[in-house]
Amino acid sequence: MRRLYELLEQDTRTAGLTRVAVSTVAVLVVWQLVSMVVTNRLLLVPPAEVAVALVKEVETGAMWTNAVATVTAVTTSFVVSVAIGIAVGLALASSQALSLTAGPVLGALNSVPIIALAPLFISWLGLGFASKFVLVIMVAVFPVVVTTEAGLRATDRQLVEAARSFNATRLQIFTTVTFPYALPFIVSGIRVAWARALVGIVVAEFFGSFAGFGFAILAASQTFDTARVLGYVIMLGAMGLIGSVLFAALERRLAPWRQE
Template identity: 45%
Template sequence: MQKAEISETIPSSAIRNRSWKIPRNILYPFVTLLIVLTVWEVIGQLNLIDPFMFSWPSKIFVQAQIFFISGEVFKHLAVSGMEVGLGFAMALIGIPIGLAMGYWKKLELAFDPFVTALYTTPMIALTPLFVLWFGLETLSKVMMVFALSVFPILINTMSGVKMTESSLIKAARSYGANEAQMFKEVIFPSAIPFIITGIRLAIGRALIAVVVAEMLAGNIGIGYAIRHASELFQTAQYLAYVVVLMVISVLLTELLKVFEKKLAPWRNS
């Protein structure tokens, strides 16, 4: 009797709210992916896809199992990861440069045309030149990653500084804030979302850079593995390596989103 009375006093809405639900940002993409893979697999099983030209999920999964079990993929990932890591770490110099160019107008006027020109230049076309300058080893890939990654970070950081509300700057000045305090307390926090966006864009460009560089001038790495599989017309293996790259890119992007929530919690509210 007592239990019945207690259950009656609990609102049904509270019981529903306590029930576990899958977040929509996970559920919706999962359902979309499941539908796409199912349709894709059915088309493949009906022999509507030429395996020489393309492949389908089950065959790609089998190939992925093979190179994961053999450990071959980890060898390539280790090399590509090191090259991306070094190049990307160097590209973070775009943050202080972007802060400076966004804050001091004269710096922006002096260098913005060159930044724009370099950003819009198809750096991939310069890969042979990078190989000529830095050789066939790791350095040429690192410099390619740096060249493609630095400008999205720099430009977005500069935009973040310029988007800082003038009322915040005036308030800081009225309280006697010096230049260092202005950067630390007002400008940098305001630019954080833009910096994170620049880093997210740069991740994709970094992966493109390392893959293209390894495809053109490499004997190890994910780019080399993709080129090798394509030369042997192993389409399923080729696509399996591409899927690995896609998964890594998504995971890095999601980690950045979590990092952004820690650094800029006010943006979510």
């Protein structure tokens, strides 16, 4: 037990994977125990039944259809959000006038739950890809805008001065100092954007779609098929986790000096 604890404390990849494994097992055990107490299968089903439901979804091909719908919609709109977010953040950081006029509106929008506008987007854009695309962008773009602007403004003036003293052009200062300095900030914004994009896609699929994880969850819950509901929730959880781990790793890679 003690040796396991020491392993968990380490800063290695094995230790990291072990931590994930240990907490996953812990959740499964608690889940199993709770489902032995709560015997109403409409409210909760044990992990094994969820696994069975997931296998069945794969066998019928429904999993594939839903995965394709959700993954394509969320990744395309996520990539577009990141691109727009960085572009807008760049514009705000390079123009004081723009930052002063547009900044407050963007800041306010960042704290407004735009997700509440989902029904409106769907009535504007109809059921299908367009409304998902726009809703995800609307919720995911702001964290990227805010962190890009903050990162670009945070630049170490000492580093800029050193670059200038070596005769760097404005473009060179941007590419060799300002942007690399901002990158870890931007990636942390992208990490938040990914989590928000997943929320956005599920809500969009709840309201207006014929395929996707959100659609499947809603359909399953309307037939009281709790095992399927939880199965698709796990799929979404896995997507969130993968993104979070990937972007955290990227952040560490881009800014190793921040760790120590």
